[in-house]
Amino acid sequence: MNFITQHDIDSVYTMKECIADLKEGFRLYSQNKTYAPVRTVLDHSHSGANTLFMPSYIEDMEYETVKVVSIFPNNPAAGISTLQGVILLTETVHGQHLATIEASGLTVMRTGAGAGVATEYLAKKDARQLSILGCGAQSRGQLQAVLSIRPIDRIFLWNRTEEKALAFKEEIEQSGWKGDVIVSDTANDAASKADVLSLSSKSQEALFDANVLKPGVHINAIGSYRPDLKEFGVDTLERLDQLWVDTLEGVQHEAGELIQAADHGKWTWDQVNGELAELVTGQKSGRRNHDEITLYKSVGVAYMDTIAAAKVYEKMVQN
Known part of the structure; x- marks a missing residue:
């Protein structure tokens, strides 16, 4: 199984590509070919932090992921990024786990890309x-x-x-x-x-x-x-x-x-x-x-x- 770092992502993937890919994702969603239950959120009341668990499957692509992302607002005081995340990518023909992907930067990119799509149609x-x-x-x-x-x-x-x-x-x-x-x-x-x-x-x-x-x-x-x-x-x-x-x-x-x-x-x-x-x-x-x-x-x-x-x-x- 591969481990894909943020450096790896930056070397091969751009915001414009992500915007185009999300458009494909929206089309598949409209065809009922994506499955993504509402995420599970664990609250850490002592720190105002949260950990989110997000599974999803895209039928036509034969991939599924589980993302775990934590948002700890007090981290910068300790010199640690607020957002921490990891994605497990699995192919759904044989169930092989293909890669663990550093997810903090990719989360920022795909969230931005969604807003980019909205900006294209609405701004x-x-x-x-x-x-x-x-x-x-x-x-x-x-x-x-x-x-x-x-x-x-x-x-x-x-x-x-x-x-x-x-x-x-x-x-x-x-x-x-x-x-x-x-x-x-x-x-x-x-x-x-x-x-x-x-x-x-x-x-x-x-x-x-x-x-x-x-x-x-x-x-x-x-x-x-x-x-x-x-x-x-x-x-x-x-x-x-x-x-x-x-x-x-x-x-x-x-x-x-x-x-x-x-x-x-x-x-x-x-x-x-x-x-x-x-x-x-x-x-x-x-x-x-x-x-x-x-x-x-x-x-x-x-x-x-x-x-x-x-x-x-x-x-x-x-x-």
């Missing part, structure tokens, strides 16, 4: 300003994906701990990207500038006031993945023209913003326009005009891991 074609609220690990994937899809020339960053945003700004500038990178003093300031707004925090309160949003903004909300978390408020839901999700089943179990709003009678589930797969397959249409405010809510689904892991493995074998 304005001329979107040039990207704002990111929350500058942790997942923000890297959000940045890479949106830059792959739209002609962004200015980035605004905000983080509750400003040092984190400043470090991310330096990282972006050192990567060779040629546009402007600005650290905003407030989340509202960053949100008010956005043509594409990426939310990648573990907040329990809405990060911004909806009245600052520009007409035509598209929002990728990927940070909240538990019922007690919330990155946007009911005021944002009231301003939306379209709301799309990765899977309805997943968000009904885990999307705190939507669950809390529904439980308090402020919003109803029939206001979801559909799942992202319906845009990819052309069953439904996305953005209708320049001024619509759109939002993609993702809590993650395991078949995204399976298709990304399988594609990485195949590329490693070919090389």
Whole structure:
């Protein structure tokens, strides 16, 4: 059995490839050829940490995976990454375990790629300003994906701990990207500038006031993945023209913003326009005009891991 490291992944797999592969995954999902039960979450109440267990099987590809990912928010103080993960890839003809894959970076990439697909169908074609609220690990994937899809020339960053945003700004500038990178003093300031707004925090309160949003903004909300978390408020839901999700089943179990709003009678589930797969397959249409405010809510689904892991493995074998 192979062990595939993050270095291996970086050497053979790009964000653009991952976006294309996830589109294939969405098509297979729409054909009922993916199987991914809602994940099991173990909470570690003493530290606010979680460990997630995510199995999935893709019928046509004859692969299955189990991902175990831990999210320990206090790790940076010990010099350890917040996100730790591993994927076991198995072929389903004979049940052979093919590879153990380092999953932290691949999780960031496939989450970003999902937002990239949403951005392709829902963001304005001329979107040039990207704002990111929350500058942790997942923000890297959000940045890479949106830059792959739209002609962004200015980035605004905000983080509750400003040092984190400043470090991310330096990282972006050192990567060779040629546009402007600005650290905003407030989340509202960053949100008010956005043509594409990426939310990648573990907040329990809405990060911004909806009245600052520009007409035509598209929002990728990927940070909240538990019922007690919330990155946007009911005021944002009231301003939306379209709301799309990765899977309805997943968000009904885990999307705190939507669950809390529904439980308090402020919003109803029939206001979801559909799942992202319906845009990819052309069953439904996305953005209708320049001024619509759109939002993609993702809590993650395991078949995204399976298709990304399988594609990485195949590329490693070919090389």
